[in-house]
Amino acid sequence: MAKIGFIGMGNMGYAMLKGVLNVFEPSDIIFTCPDLDKCKRISDETGVKYAESNAECANNAQYIVLAVKPQVYSAVMKNIVNVIREDSVVISIAPGITIDSIKDNLGINTKVVRAMPNTPALVGEGMTGVSYNKDEFSFEQRDVVDRFFNSFGKVVYVDEKLMDVIVCASGSSPAYVYMFIEALADSAVKYGIKRDDAYKLVAQTVLGSAKMVLETNEHPGVLKDKVCSPGGTTIAGVAALEEHNFRNAVIKATDACYDKCHNIK
Numbered sequence: 001m002a003k004i005g006f007i008g009m010g011n012m013g014y015a016m017l018k019g020v021l022n023v024f025e026p027s028d029i030i031f032t033c034p035d036l037d038k039c040k041r042i043s044d045e046t047g048v049k050y051a052e053s054n055a056e057c058a059n060n061a062q063y064i065v066l067a068v069k070p071q072v073y074s075a076v077m078k079n080i081v082n083v084i085r086e087d088s089v090v091i092s093i094a095p096g097i098t099i100d101s102i103k104d105n106l107g108i109n110t111k112v113v114r115a116m117p118n119t120p121a122l123v124g125e126g127m128t129g130v131s132y133n134k135d136e137f138s139f140e141q142r143d144v145v146d147r148f149f150n151s152f153g154k155v156v157y158v159d160e161k162l163m164d165v166i167v168c169a170s171g172s173s174p175a176y177v178y179m180f181i182e183a184l185a186d187s188a189v190k191y192g193i194k195r196d197d198a199y200k201l202v203a204q205t206v207l208g209s210a211k212m213v214l215e216t217n218e219h220p221g222v223l224k225d226k227v228c229s230p231g232g233t234t235i236a237g238v239a240a241l242e243e244h245n246f247r248n249a250v251i252k253a254t255d256a257c258y259d260k261c262h263n264i265k
């Protein structure tokens, strides 16, 4: 029997699969998705076997990752409810779906991990918030859950009531970062930089700035101040961002994202 079974092989399922393969053997993994041609392509590429149905996938895995949209959760849970065993662990990565609601569908004793990863998992730089009731899990199960999420990036463990904040801070926010990169690169192109160079200049700057925050332990405001020479170019740009409510726009995006977590249709 495989250890980990992915149900759904879209943007997030595939990104996690690639990371997990750095730590687990292909024979430890199984996956499925409705498009069997796509399953075959991914299987040929990765050496991981696929199942032809959700029930077959769940029946052949101890750790079942629900990598499907929240809108199809109910249907997928109906597909697998009869093959969930006492030692099954269900890993959910959908926003707005609680551990209790999954237990309501799959059985009160089902062990459920709720997590919110992000797509940089594809390049091993993911950030995942994880929540589960540790008392329900064996030492080995906790170890596998830990190795699973650490295989594609960094992990923070949080109380489940904070999972919606994780969606805002790191689940959805890569989209905002890409928008920032795209806008800044467009501006560089406007002033004559080649498109390829523009992405390299800006993306490496975002990467380096993020590393500074993570590795120097300095407050982001202090790091910002170190870039701003008195009467210089940077403070002129910072003032323009403030004038156009840059920070408030980010806070408003978080408000919208947080509200949506409670209202997904």
Ligand SMILES: NC(=O)c1ccc[n+]([C@@H]2O[C@H](COP(=O)([O-])OP(=O)(O)OC[C@H]3O[C@@H](n4cnc5c(N)ncnc54)[C@H](OP(=O)(O)O)[C@@H]3O)[C@@H](O)[C@H]2O)c1
Binding pocket: 007, 008, 009, 010, 011, 012, 013, 032, 033, 034, 035, 054, 066, 067, 068, 069, 070, 072, 075, 076, 093, 094, 095, 116, 117, 118, 119, 171, 172
């Ligand atoms: N994308 C992100 O940045 C991100 C980050 C964190 C969490 N998430 C969460 O991860 C989950 C998946 O998101 P995603 O972005 O990977 O979506 P996606 O790219 O649309 O992938 C969803 C996958 O589920 C498959 N699927 C659809 N209906 C199914 C069914 N009834 N049974 C089995 N598989 C089914 C899809 O197949 P078809 O394509 O053939 O329909 C596809 O392979 C969502 O809950 C999302 O909220 C996403």
